[in-house]
Amino acid sequence: MSHKIRVATTSLAGCFGCHMSLLDIDERLLELITLVEFERSPINDIKQLEPVDVGIIEGGVANTDNVEVLREFRRQSKILVAIGACAINGGIPAMRNHFELKECLEESYLDGIGVVNPMIPNDPEIPLLLNKVHPIHEVVKVDYVLPGCPPSGDTIWTFLTELLEGRPIHFPYSEIHYD
Amino acid sequence: MNRWRDIPQRSDLLLQYLIDIQQRDSCISTESIQKLSTELAIPAAQIKSVIEFYSFLHTTPRGHFNILFSDNITDQMAGSRALMRQLCQQLNVRQGDPRADGRVTVDTTSCTGMCDQGPALLINNFPITRLDSKRIELIAQLIEQDTPLEQWPAEFFEINDNVHRADILLTHNTEDGDALRALLEEGAETLLQRIGDAELRGRGGAGFKTATKWRLCKQADAAQRIVVCNADEGEPGTFKDRVLLQSYAAQVIEGMTLCAGIIGASKGFIYLRGEYRYLLDSLEKELQRRRDAKLLGNNILDQQGFNFNIEIHLGAGAYICGEESALLESLAGHRGIPQKRPPFPVTRGYLGLPTVVNNVETLMTACQIASHGSDWFTDKGTRQSAGTKLLSISGDCQQPGIYEYPMGTSVSDILIDCGADGPQAVQIAGAAGQTLCHREFKRKIAIEDASTGGSFMVFNRHRDMLDMVQNFAHFFAHESCGFCTPCRVGSTLISNLVDKLYTSHATQNDLRDIERIALVMRHASHCGLGTTASNHILDTFNNFPDAYQRRLRSTEYTPAFDLDLAVCEARAITGRDDDDAHIVCPPQEGFKP
The missing domain is CATH 3.40.30.10 (Glutaredoxin)
Known part of the structure; x- marks a missing residue:
């Protein structure tokens, strides 16, 4: 099995939508797993990251844990791929960048509707939020970006198969237009 | 003060009017723009766009x-x-x-x-x-x-003047009018042939054959032709034209008149860079002296119909106007944007008329060849590059100044003559030229080898070559005319990346970006400014890699923001300061080439 390409995936500040889209390649998953070996990924729930050929990152960087995981992925991956709008631009989570972090936390934990026992959590187990949400290329070097919110299953399939075959990656127009 | 008050208003004088207003009022006010707009029937927006283009023009007051x-x-x-x-x-x-x-x-x-x-x-x-x-x-x-x-x-x-080495050009003085008398006695065709035989090539750097240029213009079908002296000596490190205009102006102007007589032009311009405005009075006086001596004006040397008049136009701080098509735009009172060629200026130049644009040194040399003959010139130099070349030598040498050398002289001989002490590099042909390192000092100054318009800047072994790179990168970002994207955007990106490198924040990746952008600029820019603006980068990449490598951070990548600082608000809000409340930047990874 050692000749298989090893792939790891994770979701940082994202919604797992890109991972759902990965599952949307449907029965081609069976073909995919003849080509690749999934290391750490929410799909198989492996938590430990070993060195891999391809690391796929969904979501932006919103807290200290995201930074740690992302850096670990960069260290262990030969090729790092940013998948989806959040990883590339910050996406929906980055909408909080228009507000102070303090305002966001107060709205969620002190002033929001239905808040019981109001207090801003400060348990050391909980990763701290960054002042702003950042795209992942601002924290580590990224080799490929795969745009879309989410990219379709077909787009992901084209990307993975062409990457695995070592070809320059070309998408049919239908797979990368969002109008 | 107003040099133009005695002649009727012309829209091609817009830039000249603006320069006068700037000089008088220390800025160009909205009222002045409105007034000019009405008088010249030029939209105010167009006038503003001209003001914006030139560095020496301002809409808000400068100091007294x-x-x-x-x-x-x-x-x-x-x-x-x-x-x-x-x-x-x-x-x-x-x-x-x-x-x-x-x-x-x-x-x-x-x-x-x-x-x-x-x-x-x-x-x-x-x-x-x-x-x-x-x-x-x-x-x-x-x-x-x-x-x-x-x-x-x-x-x-x-x-x-600081002339430290004079050869045939600076030692052989011609009598006033010699070249013009030769023209009248021997005829235009003979004189054109003589300049052709002398193998004179343009001294601005491009090296186009002067006789060919003149002949093409002469053959162009038109009622009027124009001669322009390109005195927009903007290439950093060049100052030989300044010396010629200061001390040899008579021969430069006679060269223009000779050209006019040969090609049949009745009107000429000296486009004098704004930085040399201090020469304006002496040049105007010289023009008047020559008019009085019947060497300029109507019926020159009493030859009926040999009429030639020269106007001096000032530039206003735009390097790009040294490029001939941009210069002609500027002469017409426009922004100095380089034009597509063909048509070349010899068929469609100033206001669409066939125009010869020559460098100051070229015109002076042509004047001398007319008097002394072609052999006088071809006796010096190499087979492909006849004659001598004026060099403006500056930087780390004991005797900076003007040196006239036969073409084919080696860089190392020149370095000895000017007293360069331990040179590590010579920047030849200005910021847009080549950076020669030690092993290239045996190369020769000539069209076929190390070609130069005259700039020769010496850097000794104690200099950090990145100082030069940063200076030139800023220069091109400032001087790009903004017309085409590769140059406008590329020069600014390179300038920013070089600054990043200069402050030791750049990584190997940034170097790759610099090189990639430099190549795009070289291949995709609209004019010579853009295609040459990254020469210094690519040359120093090859010749002085250490200047770059020692400034690198030893990592492949640097985050775009301070990671630990990005948690400061959350730390303040939660009151936490434990280890997990901080992001430690990892020890630098080893440098991977």
Whole structure:
């Protein structure tokens, strides 16, 4: 099995939508797993990251844990791929960048509707939020970006198969237009 | 003051009117724009776009004393930046902003062509050279006392020729009118043939055959033809045209008149860069002297119908206007944007008329060849590059100044002559030229080898070559005309990346980006400025890799923001300061080439 390409995936500040889209390649998953070996990924729930050929990152960087995981992925991956709008631009989570972090936390934990026992959590187990949400290329070097919110299953399939075959990656127009 | 008051208003004089208004009012007000717009029937927006284009024109007032420090690398090497800081401090003024009382502005400008006697500055368009701390102190006092410029010490404004080596061009004086008498006696065809036989090539750097250019213009079908002397000597490190215009103007103007006689032109222009405005009076006087001597004007040397008149147009601080199609646009009163070629200026130039544009040195040389014959010229030089070449030598050498060499002289011989001590590099042909390193010093100054318009800047082994790279990168970002994207965007991206490198924040990745952008600029830019603007980068990449490598952070990648600082708000809100409340930047990964 050692000749298989090893792939790891994770979701940082994202919604797992890109991972759902990965599952949307449907029965081609069976073909995919003849080509690749999934290391750490929410799909198989492996938590430990070993060195891999391809690391796929969904979501932006919103807290200290995201930074740690992302850096670990960069260290262990030969090729790092940013998948989806959040990883590339910050996406929906980055909408909080228009507000102070303090305002966001107060709205969620002190002033929001239905808040019981109001207090801003400060348990050391909980990763701290960054002042702003950042795209992942601002924290580590990224080799490929795969745009879309989410990219379709077909787009992901084209990307993975062409990457695995070592070809320059070309998408049919239908797979990368969002109008 | 108004040089143009005696002639009817012309829209092609727009730039000249604007320069006069700027000089008079220290800015060009909305009212002035409106007035010009009405009088010349040019939309106000177009006038504003012209003002925006030229560095010496402003819509908000400059100080009563407008000071511009020459910011070429040779000025910087001579300490100009520290002197400017001293002056700003003494006058209590911030760079670029007029002082609150409107007395003075201090700023920088591109090379003013005083590299052999720098550091230099321009004050209300007049150059002051050989600046030192004491001179700066005196300048500050004179400004505080509001002493009119005419009463400042005359030695401040002294400009030396500094000719250290003269060959045939600078030693053989022609009598006034010799070339024109030869023309009238022997005929235009013979003279054109003589210049062709002399194998004279354009001295500005491109090396086009002068006789071919003149013949093409002569053959172009038109009622009127134009001769333009390109005195927009903007290439950093070049100042030989300044010396020719100061001390050999008669021969330059006679060269123009000769050209006019040969091709049948009745009108000529000297496009004088704004930085050389101080030469305007002496040039106007020389034109008048020649008119009085019947060497210029109507019926020259009493030859019926041999009419040729010259107007001097000033530039206003735009390097790109040295490019001939941009220069012609500027002459017509427009923004100096380079034009598509063909059509070439010889068929469609100034206002669509066939136009010869020649460098100052070319015209002077043509004048001499007419009197002395073609052998006089071809006896010197190499087979492909006849004659001699004027070099403007500056930087780390004991005797900076003008050197005239036969074409084919080696760089190492020149370095010995000018007293260069331990040179590590020579920047030849200006910021857009080549960076020669030690192993290339055996190369020869010639069209077929190390071609140059005349700039020759020497860097000794103690210099950090990245200082030069940064200076040129800023220069091109400032001087890009903005017309095409590769140059406009590329020059700014490179400038930013070089700054990042300079402050030791760049990584190997940034170097790859710099090289990629430099190549895009070289291949995709609209004109010569863009295609040559990254030469210094690519040359120093090859010849001086250490200058780059030692400035690198030893990692492949640097985050775009301070990671630990990005958690400061959350730390403050939660009151946490444990280890997990911080992001530690990892120890630098080893450098991977």
